[in-house]
Amino acid sequence: xxxxxxxxxLKNWLVYGDQPTIIDFSQFNSGRNLVVxxxxxxxxxxxxxxxxxxxxxxxxxxxxxxxxxxEKERVSGEGELEVTLEFLYHDEVWVLSKGAYFGSxxxxxx
Numbered sequence: 001x002x003x004x005x006x007x008x009x010l011k012n013w014l015v016y017g018d019q020p021t022i023i024d025f026s027q028f029n030s031g032r033n034l035v036v037x038x039x040x041x042x043x044x045x046x047x048x049x050x051x052x053x054x055x056x057x058x059x060x061x062x063x064x065x066x067x068x069x070x071e072k073e074r075v076s077g078e079g080e081l082e083v084t085l086e087f088l089y090h091d092e093v094w095v096l097s098k099g100a101y102f103g104s105x106x107x108x109x110x
Contacts (some may be wrong), residue, residue: 014047078103
């Protein structure tokens with residue numbers, strides 16, 4: 001396989017709180033090309049997919065992005081979020097990271 005997720009780190013993203021949440025995909029490596037996430041409503045399945053969408057697209061901007069913040073940070077009126085993906089591509093390790101800030105000084109995405 002030429003592309004494989006290794007680790008996804010989420011901070012202040014929807015149901016994932018201000019302490020970084022790390023999803024280690026290596027624990028799912030059973031030699032198959034399918035990973036299934038399941039669980040009760042409100043436990044982060046859609047949040048996980050939205051985080052990957054944020055990382056690979058430019059669709060989340062302005063108010064749409066602020067809605068992705070963890071509720072605690074959004075209520076405070078200021079905060080930072082970060083989504084980082086470590087993956088293996090053609091036997092090399094790559095890291096893709098995207099973050100955003102919002103608060104009294106405005107907002108930014110990097």
